[in-house]
Amino acid sequence: MSDITFIGLGNMGGPMAANLCKAGYDVHGFDLSQTSNDAAKSKGITIARSAADAARDASVVVTMLPAGKHVLSAWGEIIPVVARNALLIDCSTIDVASARQAHRLAADAGLRSVDAPVSGGTVGAQNATLTFMAGGTVAAFEAAQPVLQKMGGRIIHCGDAGAGQAAKICNNMLLGISMIGACEAFALGEKLGLSHQALFDVASTSSGQCWSLTSYCPVPGPVPASPANNDYRPGFAADLMLKDLRLSQDAAREAGATTPLGAQARDIYETFSKAGHGALDFSGIIDHLRGLQRT
Secondary structure, three states: OOEEEEEOOOOOHHHHHHHHHHOOOEEEEEOOOHHHHHHHHOOOOEEOOOHHHHHOOOOEEEEOOOOHHHHHHHHHHHOOOOOOOOEEEEOOOOOHHHHHHHHHHHHHOOOEEEEOOEEOHHHHHHHOOEEEEEEOOHHHHHHHHHHHHOOEEEEEEEEOOOHHHHHHHHHHHHHHHHHHHHHHHHHHHHHOOOOHHHHHHHHOOOOOOOHHHHOOOOOOOOOOOOHHHHOOOOOOEHHHHHHHHHHHHHHHHHHOOOOHHHHHHHHHHHHHHHHHHOOOEHHHHHHHHHHOOOO
């Protein structure tokens, strides 16, 4: 298969790049962290001295970086050195405005681009079962599909530039809200003398059913694979949920949308993070809610 460049080899990017290696691609990569570079090298990725060196003459570049400013900086560095008509795929979760600006940078240079944030966490990255929410032209999306298929189980074209980020932000705002709701229900059930299993058996088969309950139950027992059974080790860290909720509120403000529950969820996770619990799984918010006293 052809060469691929992967910029950002951390907890998500490293396993994703490794899966491209397993699929037969010759992957050249770079990360600012030497630890991440060393781990990626052990998986067969050729490590370059800089993002530009990794991307020189590349026909496909994938980025997985923390924030919009990092994506724009990286794309500004790599766009002048990639192959003519190269395809740029950003899998980071960033603000919609930055995603659209990145698309403009690529278009101005005659390059194809896709914003394709992911859902599925580190386990999905390791197992190549991620869901990709993609934004960009139909032609760019179709060009990106063979690459994305090696890293994920489901790929959805959500619309034009920035639509992937918009879908990711809306989805994760809903997830944050629903997890708080599930946690509040279990915290109240405890106070009322309900067993966790009894509440789960009722809610999981009736109108309270949601993914936060049936796949990621925030109390030990009913769903053995949930982080609640492993001392709330992530999973999906609370600080990452807070990042996405902040992005949702930035987007709501810019779009003139009213999202009061999204704003409240952001505030609750912000308090949880400031109390030193941001590295726990986001379902660990139940312990914070148990400690709140009604006034």
